[in-house]
Amino acid sequence: MSILLDKAFIHNLSVLLEKSLTEVASTLGISVTRKDLISHEDFSDAVICSIGITGAFNGNLVIILSQSAACQLVSKMAGEAYTEVSDDVLDGCRELANMAAGVVMMGLSQQLCEVNIGLPTSLRGHTMHVRLNPIDKYVHQQYSTTIGDIELILVSRENESRIHEQSASNTTDAPKDALNSLLDKMKQNPS
Amino acid sequence: MKKILVVDDSGIQRKMIIQIIRKAGFQNDVLEASDGEKAIESIGNNYQDIGLILCDWIMSRMSGIEVVGALAKIPLLAKLPVIMVTTEGTEAKIKEAKLANANLAGYVTKPFTPERLKEMINPILAKGE
Numbered sequence: 082m083s084i085l086l087d088k089a090f091i092h093n094l095s096v097l098l099e100k101s102l103t104e105v106a107s108t109l110g111i112s113v114t115r116k117d118l119i120s121h122e123d124f125s126d127a128v129i130c131s132i133g134i135t136g137a138f139n140g141n142l143v144i145i146l147s148q149s150a151a152c153q154l155v156s157k158m159a160g161e162a163y164t165e166v167s168d169d170v171l172d173g174c175r176e177l178a179n180m181a182a183g184v185v186m187m188g189l190s191q192q193l194c195e196v197n198i199g200l201p202t203s204l205r206g207h208t209m210h211v212r213l214n215p216i217d218k219y220v221h222q223q224y225s226t227t228i229g230d231i232e233l234i235l236v237s238r239e240n241e242s243r244i245h246e247q248s249a250s251n252t253t254d255a256p257k258d259a260l261n262s263l264l265d266k267m268k269q270n271p272s
Numbered sequence: 273m274k275k276i277l278v279v280d281d282s283g284i285q286r287k288m289i290i291q292i293i294r295k296a297g298f299q300n301d302v303l304e305a306s307d308g309e310k311a312i313e314s315i316g317n318n319y320q321d322i323g324l325i326l327c328d329w330i331m332s333r334m335s336g337i338e339v340v341g342a343l344a345k346i347p348l349l350a351k352l353p354v355i356m357v358t359t360e361g362t363e364a365k366i367k368e369a370k371l372a373n374a375n376l377a378g379y380v381t382k383p384f385t386p387e388r389l390k391e392m393i394n395p396i397l398a399k400g401e
Contacts, residue, residue: 169284186362
């Protein structure tokens with residue numbers, strides 16, 4: 082069922098968004114403090130991660146952090162030092178977005194608001210800009226953390242079409258084929 | 273000593289999990305798979321040696337729920353201990369996973385602490401299965 086993105090619901094999203102970062106950060110031993118004022122930076126030297134949300138409403142969770150913060154984050158995750166933004170660092174940042182979106186999804190589910198999350202994406206660059214559609218509603222938060230500043234944006238738009246077929250549309254013959262292949266192997270090499 | 277198969281599309285997440293396993297004192301060989309299809313291939317090649325599978329849910333090509341569902345349909349593999357390690361932590365998703373594989377050995381929701389994962393894997397690996 083789609084929901085109305087009224088002021089109360091947007092406030093609710095804001096609370097969940099804050100919870101998402103604090104919860105993920107605490108498992109990694111990173112302390113975070115929310116900033117009262119949003120400073121409008123140009124996101125130069127940044128890593129941007131995004132993950133799609135569909136269901137009761139549609140949207141994206143976007144996380145922006147400096148390349149230095151991204152390296153420190155992934156160093157903590159993997160237990161080994163990363164000093165420049167490699168594929169591994171981008172991978173770890175995607176996982177950050179995945180986990181944060183998971184916390185938001187769980188919180189919404191406990192309020193009987195069901196959403197699904199997609200596969201996260203991440204990219205790095207200089208002088209990147211995040212453009213928001215003026216008709217979308219969004220929550221924008223900035224945090225000071227022990228690995229550097231982190232910015233979160235949760236973009237949301239009402240879902241009138243009540244899309245619930247996401248998982249069905251992803252269905253392929255891959256599981257069936259893989260299972261058949263597994264069965265063939267077991268026949269050739271029984272225990 | 274049985275092997276552990278870690279299935280996750282994030283290489284960093286696999287590293288995190290392996291690090292926790294090692295810090296918990298388990299020296300089992302670890303196999304890795306970056307999606308469900310590769311997991312099935314690895315299980316096909318090593319099923320007699322695998323004692324535990326840690327499996328993510330959302331992955332490209334073939335999801336974790338499809339992997340555990342496929343294993344449940346093969347009697348020889350149905351009792352392989354599988355712990356889901358995933359962001360899909362809603363009650364509905366946990367029910368869906370248990371429906372796909374009634375023998376699911378555990379469910380860990382991301383983000384998780386090392387202690388949470390350890391308490392799930394300890395009883396399984398301590399048995400030496």
